[in-house]
Amino acid sequence: MTTEKELHIAGPIDKGSFELLFRKFFPALMAFAKKFLPDEDDAREVVHNVFINLWEKRESMDTSTSLKSYLFKSVHNRSLNVIRDRKKFSSEEVPDIASEIDVESQMDAMELEDRINKVIEGLPEKCREVFEMSRFEGLKYTEIAEKLNISLKTVENQMSKALKILREKLADYLVLVVWLLWNGLN
Amino acid sequence: MNVMEKEELHIEFNDQIVRYLSDEMTVSEKEQFEHLINVDSEKLAQFSAYKKIWDGVDHLAARSKYDMDGEWNMLADKIDFEPDERINTSGRSLRMIVLRVAAALVIGVLGVAGWYGGRQMLMYERVAVESGIKEIVLPDGTLLTLNSGSTIKYTKRESLSYRMIKLNGEAYFEVARDTTRPFIIDAGLARVEVLGTKFNVRAYPESKVVEVTVSSGLVAMASKRESDHQILLAKGNTGIYTREKKELNLIKSGNANAIAWKTRELVFTDTPIEEVIRVIAHTYNVDIVLVDPGLSEFTITVSFTNQELEAVLNVLESTLDLKIEKNGNQIRIDSE
Helix, strand or coil: CCCCCCCCCCCCCCHHHHHHHHHHHHHHHHHHHHHHCCCHHHHHHHHHHHHHHHHHCCCCCCCCCCHHHHHHHHHHHHHHHHHHHHHHHCCCCCCCCHHHCCHHHHHHHHHHHHHHHHHHHCCCHHHHHHHHHHHCCCCCHHHHHHHHCCCHHHHHHHHHHHHHHHHHHCHHHHHHHHHHHHCCCC | CCHHHHHHHHHHHHHHHHHHHCCCCCHHHHHHHHHHHHHCHHHHHHHHHHHHHHHHHHHHHHHCCCCHHHHHHHHHCCCCCCCCCCCCCCHHHHHHHHHHCCCCEEEEEEEEEEEEECCEEEEEEEEEEEECCEEEECCCCCEEEECCCEEEEEECCCCCCCEEEEEEEEEEEECCCCCCCCEEEEECCEEEEECCCEEEEEECCCCCEEEEEEEECCEEEEECCCCCCEEEECCCCEEEEECCCCEEEEECCCCCCCCHHHHCEEEEEEEEHHHHHHHHHHHHCCEEEECCHHHHHCEEEEEEECCCHHHHHHHHHHHHCEEEEEECCEEEEEEC
């Protein structure tokens, strides 16, 4: 699948663009690293090392190539290295999940989540508020109704409305999601 | 069934899906719903479409759980960014200005930087002291005394899993106890992590070393580059990080006068006069020159408690037969 839009940085990476890159990709790279290294701190160390390495190499870095695929591939490689090193010191069987995970599909998943994010941001104000409280803050309907001083029925209606809009706007992506589900990413 | 009725049922079913996915159904409602989609393939297809979006949203929610300001700080802490980011106290010149300003003057208490981190925004507070000493209480209750020519930057956000402060210059910390949130000081190239309570950090950008002296509790000090190598400092210890060699050293009986700039308590025990002069100059924020190089052989044993500069100089003058004269902002020490 071709990427909808690629992140391009004009000229060499400076501190500002470096921070932007980090903020944009960190969560997705963490999710990716955790597929190999379930421990949060292990994953964070790998992701940090990838960014530290990028910073150190920033002058020789060709920013016309895809930084995104560079980052994902680096996290992939470093995670595999960590697993390999651990295998050496452990008699335990470390599950070989590495071969089942594919960098491209991971990048596509991030693409889709970005699309979902955009649709959510475009929802009508009230609708978005209710939906975010439910899905991002994990509040129950009754809690949302109380906080916003609206009826339970209104919360339900707004939630249905949000999902309906998401479904309409993401119709063309649903095929992809099915494929992701089959790849065990949920 | 007419079209209207069918449409209504369809809407009703959508609501049910959303309530099911939101886990807002009672046990019996759930069972009914599951039965319904198992016997009706059209409804199952409709449900799957929603479920797929729902899972995508969950992924997105998991992604946005990170506190991106904290995450960025954590990474930035491991990288030596060039001085462009550092606060504009170009050491020497500022110290010169300090000498000419008599009164204590706080030049700014301002929120400076706003970063957009996804859905959240963070303001950094910045406090700079150009001349004199300023006491600051941080949001967590930590008391901080900031010396002349020093700047701190910190965030007011309390949701972070640690407390982080950037220091350029010198400060004495009395850290409020909170074992769940370590207090971390970013002092140029060195990193200080606090396990206990009171200590002094001297990290002027123009100095070749970063010096940490502990007056109570335990402090961990590490280089930002190799954060796994750290030294533990106890009461009375001084840790010194040499910028050039990137070396960390622990001195057991550390700098006794580390916080004299704050307390004006000075202790010298067989201390070479050059060192005495250096300490007095730093304590009173003045410029002192030793004119006669022959004097450097002398050592001094004396202590002062909260004395004015004049009184200190008078004692030195009479006990060592020195000639001390003030020349503008400079104090010159010569042999009699």
